[in-house]
Amino acid sequence: MIELRDIVKEYFTSSGEIVKALSNINIAIKEGELVVLRGASGSGKSTILSLIASLCKPTSGEVIVNGERVSKLLDNFASDFRRDTLGFVFQKFNLLPNLSVKENVILPLVPLNLDAKEVEKSVLRVLEMFHIEHKANQPVKNLSGGEQQRVAIARANINNPKIILADEPTANLDEELSLHFIEMLKELKGQGKTIVVATHDPIFFDLKIVDRVITLHQGMLL
């Protein structure tokens, strides 16, 4: 399903120095697996998610998702791939604060120009699935952290993706809300989705639903 082959990712700092974010990374994730990427800040977890989502390109190596070399995709095809194949839950949710819950959730479907009834049906489905339908018309900025995260997950699921990527999903949540998020993960896994969570929150490491924990340290696999 997801394969990272000999991945090296280097960044240039503002002073022109090269920083190696990932070195020689080889990971294979099967369909329906829930994989946790564990590591301290700066260990390269988020970079791996970005590479899978084709948000950035590796310096060398290949990222293959569903048999497609996403690391070679041109910008617009990468956008299509993200829209059709995966849902991304960002650490800071990355919602548009001035828009309503519904307007945020609908965003991935906007470029598809679908029939209004179809869109409405999809929105209602995810809002109900993540128990946020009662806040549908409220601006996102007025919601609590937990509610915002549910909106972010609803948005990531609006296109019914096969893959869910979550970057530090509990970093901004208290324990109760973190447990609630895990319940939502269970539900998504139950639907057969492939899930990759990048986190350093220990709450994930011993969960029964987690198939594998991959540990990273300074851009390398341990």
Add this chain to the structure above:
Amino acid sequence: MRSRINFYIIEYAINSLLAQKYKTIFMVIILSSLIFLLSSLFFIKNSIKYELDVTLDSLPQIIVQNIKAGRHYDIDIEAIDEILNINGVEGAVARVWGYYYFENAGVNFTLMGIDEYEEGYKESLKKVAKELDFSSSSMIVGEGVRDVLNKSYYKEYFNFIKPNGELKKVEIGGVFSADSLLESNDVIVMSRDTLREIFDMEQNRATDIVVRVANADEISTVAAKIKLKYPSFRVITNNDLRVSYQNIFDYKSGLFLSLFIISIFTFFIIVYDKASGLSSEQKREIGVLRAIGWRVDDILKERFYEAFIVSIFSFLAGTIFAFAFVYTFNAPLISNIFSGYSKLKTTFDLAFVFDMQTLALIFFLSVPIYISAIIIPSWKSATLDVDEVIR
């Protein structure tokens, strides 16, 4: 499916504008104000230019004046016969005219005298001659004059004060309007005899002589011949007057040009500010949209709709307000720059001139430039590495 207009993107653009309503309103006000100022300047300029052209078209071909000690004096009408003998001269008419200062209102009227049977030198005066009652002391007044007199309760007649201090009562026989308000607004027309009485002018004298030439190409030659015959006379051709009027217009246009440059300059500062980059919040929004599957062209379409809505709304608001300001309210404050050469303080209506070219120029100076200023930085951000933008 993607070739159809995507109303979701338009809806998103509208929601996005409404979500930042204060910022949007502020931008619309600024843009509308600049377009309003720019449009007003163009509309006033067009209107005044129209007035000027009409005035210039109605100017006599040659005016002959008597000069004494460097000043304009009454001319002996016997000179008409001599002038008519010059080859190429088709006609010559003595004019009796002058100014009258109406102290109550603090305004100057232009008084013109005409004869019932004499050939008029101006089409508009021919029309007036038919309406004027030459059998009594009567006058036809311009609309501006009528308004001024009405305010001073002179509704049926007016008492002119003659040079010797006596009063001359003249009935108001009617009101006339010519093609141009600049030409007619402050004018009073009456019989030459009545006017001579008011000005205390002898019967064989006139203010000046207007000469009509058969072939317009010979105006300067005929003018030279008159000058040769009467060296003390001042001979003014319509071309001399045209240059003089044009100089006044160009001088006034210079003032307008300054305002025009200021408004354009301000507009370009806004455009430069917009084009020089997006705020971190705007960049992040673009990054988020890219991250959840929007293509670069989807983002550009959305930005286009946003900029189009703001700029077209501002354009319409600015031009509609300018139309109302100039043609309904007569452009208070700024029209005075142009119409200042009329000493009359009566109302002066700017002629309505609808010029598509002007509207097109204002449109192209505002809407596409503003849209470009929004789209270019958005395109720059949208083509960056998404990961780099949203982190």
